[in-house]
Amino acid sequence: MTGRRTLNGKTAIVKDAIMRPAVGRVAVFPIKRETLTGMTADALRERILRGDYPEGEPLRQDAIADEFGVSRIPVREALRQLEAEGLVTFNPHRGAVVSTLSIQEIIELFEVRAELESDLIRRAIPNMTSQDDSRAREILAAYDAAIRNGEVMSWGELNWQFHAVLYAPSNRLFTLGIVNKLHQQSDRYMRMLLALAHVEQRAKQEHRDIAVAARARDVKRASRLMREHILSAGRILVAFLEEHRSARAKKTRRRAAP
Amino acid sequence: MTGRRTLNGKTAIVKDAIMRPAVGRVAVFPIKRETLTGMTADALRERILRGDYPEGEPLRQDAIADEFGVSRIPVREALRQLEAEGLVTFNPHRGAVVSTLSIQEIIELFEVRAELESDLIRRAIPNMTSQDDSRAREILAAYDAAIRNGEVMSWGELNWQFHAVLYAPSNRLFTLGIVNKLHQQSDRYMRMLLALAHVEQRAKQEHRDIAVAARARDVKRASRLMREHILSAGRILVAFLEEHRSARAKKTRRRAAP
DNA sequence: GCAACGGATGTTGGATACCATATCCGAATC
DNA sequence: GATTCGGATATGGTATCCAACATCCGTTGC
Numbered sequence: 001m002t003g004r005r006t007l008n009g010k011t012a013i014v015k016d017a018i019m020r021p022a023v024g025r026v027a028v029f030p031i032k033r034e035t036l037t038g039m040t041a042d043a044l045r046e047r048i049l050r051g052d053y054p055e056g057e058p059l060r061q062d063a064i065a066d067e068f069g070v071s072r073i074p075v076r077e078a079l080r081q082l083e084a085e086g087l088v089t090f091n092p093h094r095g096a097v098v099s100t101l102s103i104q105e106i107i108e109l110f111e112v113r114a115e116l117e118s119d120l121i122r123r124a125i126p127n128m129t130s131q132d133d134s135r136a137r138e139i140l141a142a143y144d145a146a147i148r149n150g151e152v153m154s155w156g157e158l159n160w161q162f163h164a165v166l167y168a169p170s171n172r173l174f175t176l177g178i179v180n181k182l183h184q185q186s187d188r189y190m191r192m193l194l195a196l197a198h199v200e201q202r203a204k205q206e207h208r209d210i211a212v213a214a215r216a217r218d219v220k221r222a223s224r225l226m227r228e229h230i231l232s233a234g235r236i237l238v239a240f241l242e243e244h245r246s247a248r249a250k251k252t253r254r255r256a257a258p
Numbered sequence: 259m260t261g262r263r264t265l266n267g268k269t270a271i272v273k274d275a276i277m278r279p280a281v282g283r284v285a286v287f288p289i290k291r292e293t294l295t296g297m298t299a300d301a302l303r304e305r306i307l308r309g310d311y312p313e314g315e316p317l318r319q320d321a322i323a324d325e326f327g328v329s330r331i332p333v334r335e336a337l338r339q340l341e342a343e344g345l346v347t348f349n350p351h352r353g354a355v356v357s358t359l360s361i362q363e364i365i366e367l368f369e370v371r372a373e374l375e376s377d378l379i380r381r382a383i384p385n386m387t388s389q390d391d392s393r394a395r396e397i398l399a400a401y402d403a404a405i406r407n408g409e410v411m412s413w414g415e416l417n418w419q420f421h422a423v424l425y426a427p428s429n430r431l432f433t434l435g436i437v438n439k440l441h442q443q444s445d446r447y448m449r450m451l452l453a454l455a456h457v458e459q460r461a462k463q464e465h466r467d468i469a470v471a472a473r474a475r476d477v478k479r480a481s482r483l484m485r486e487h488i489l490s491a492g493r494i495l496v497a498f499l500e501e502h503r504s505a506r507a508k509k510t511r512r513r514a515a516p
Numbered sequence: 517g518c519a520a521c522g523g524a525t526g527t528t529g530g531a532t533a534c535c536a537t538a539t540c541c542g543a544a545t546c
Numbered sequence: 547g548a549t550t551c552g553g554a555t556a557t558g559g560t561a562t563c564c565a566a567c568a569t570c571c572g573t574t575g576c
Contacts, residue, residue: 035350035558037338061528071560073331076529077338080295084342092293093528093567101432108432115373174359174366178436293529319557329531334558351538351557 036070041078043068048087048098049156049188059088059096085181087188103238103245106189110234113182116175117163118227121210124170125219133215136165140207147200155194156187162207166214166226190233193240203233294328299336301326306345306356307414307446317346317354343439345446361496361503364447368492371440374433375421376485379468382428383477391473394423398465405458413452414445420465424472424484448491451498461491 047053065072079096082088089099143158206229213222305311323333337354340346347357401416464487471480
């Protein structure tokens with residue numbers, strides 16, 4: 001066996017399963033040969049993005065290594081990687097914690113996104129085909145279905161896919177990589193206010209409007225709508241966080257000095 | 259002794275030296291307590307940015323660990339960090355190499371910079387004070403002196419400082435962090451064509467023009483000049499690289515089949 | 517009563533030794 | 547000439563050990 005089994009039913013990152021066709025048979029499909037470091041990084045990233053590890057949560061190397069059934073080395077390397085992605089913060093000799101963005105940083109995050117993404121869709125629309133249109137429509141449908149069924153989990157992924165489909169015809173992979181990282185950060189926070197129904201409905205309508213403008217190849221309108229879509233989402237999130245954080249700060253103070 | 263001595267006169271990252279005042283004396287200044295991983299990452303980053311390690315150069319863990327007088331662990335973590343910064347590329351089981359940006363990626367790099375930095379200076383100018391003006395003037399003077407003395411080494415740092423001083427009044431640290439990383443990548447390539455005198459002179463004049471517009475608090479003009487400054491630098495670099503790379507490709511082909 | 521001191525304790529940062537495996541390279545083979 | 551078959555070599559990873567550091571907590575001293 002290649003993989004490493006957990007001792008007591010914990011998570012475990014398995015290498016097996018995929019790479020075991022029938023006996024004596026040759027594995028035709030290119031087997032996914034990732035390193036443990038990469039898999040650990042992926043697993044941790046997903047947990048952070050899904051909110052399993054909330055803001056400020058300390059990430060103990062031993063515990064994570066234990067849970068995944070690996071040694072501390074790949075865990076540490078994965079954490080370093082996530083640090084450079086902005087998802088994790090290292091305090092020397094005190095370990096890593098899930099990073100916290102200040103209100104100011106979140107404001108900037110959405111404004112940078114607005115800048116880059118309105119530019120991306122502007123460059124993408126001239127290259128769009130009817131295939132892109134129907135692809136966007138499909139994703140929107142899946143998006144709506146997910147909302148109706150209350151699948152909060154898949155929201156982030158579908159939201160990114162919708163944006164990515166609109167930007168893809170720009171053929172700008174480098175920029176898309178940057179924007180993808182920014183999306184990860186913003187989605188991590190957006191998930192917090194998905195419960196608020198009017199936010200979902202609003203985003204859904206804005207997405208629909210953008211798709212229509214793109215289908216009409218209306219560059220200016222689509223670009224403007226995208227910018228406004230991002231900026232308004234940012235404003236709503238910031239308002240929510242300001243209330244949320246000030247409330248939590250009060251509670252902390254009260255607990256500290258009762 | 260805290261530090262680790264090299265065995266045979268190699269580079270060595272020293273922890274000592276700084277943290278040893280006179281005997282019995284207390285270290286007043288906050289001693290720089292970085293981890294070896296961090297120091298290794300810094301050292302490697304600088305070497306890559308300075309061009310000591312050229313594009314595509316394989317980065318052997320053992321060799322680096324040896325040269326710095328550390329074990330492989332901090333080296334591997336440092337490399338992971340640099341990977342996420344885009345300076346290094348990992349090929350599973352084949353090791354890390356200094357990353358190479360394609361022409362397309364470099365085009366995008368400069369266009370993203372143009373987008374973000376013209377926006378930054380636009381937001382910064384309303385907050386500028388005469389102190390910022392003189393600070394910019396100082397850096398420009400140092401920049402000129404460096405060019406006159408042919409100090410290619412300090413060019414990248416001074417160039418970034420000039421840009422950073424102009425953007426600082428915007429109070430947008432998050433965006434500045436992104437832009438800083440982009441600058442690192444672009445400076446790495448710009449250094450290649452610093453020998454071309456007309457490029458230096460041109461950049462110098464453009465910087466001067468931008469500084470004048472900023473001093474006049476002319477938002478639109480400064481923003482436009484900055485955008486053009488970045489885009490024209492990008493165009494020159496791309497032209498140079500296209501020639502350079504096609505020439506090298508020919509030579510490689512010839513050597514491969516003589 | 518309260519601040520300062522001085523251990524416990526636990527975690528990180530790092531070294532070292534060791535191993536399995538993937539990749540590369542050259543020689544032998546067909 | 548193309549292919550196959552071994553070594554070399556470097557990476558990815560484990561296990562174990564240790565020093566430095568942060569933090570908590572009880573004690574001391576004022």
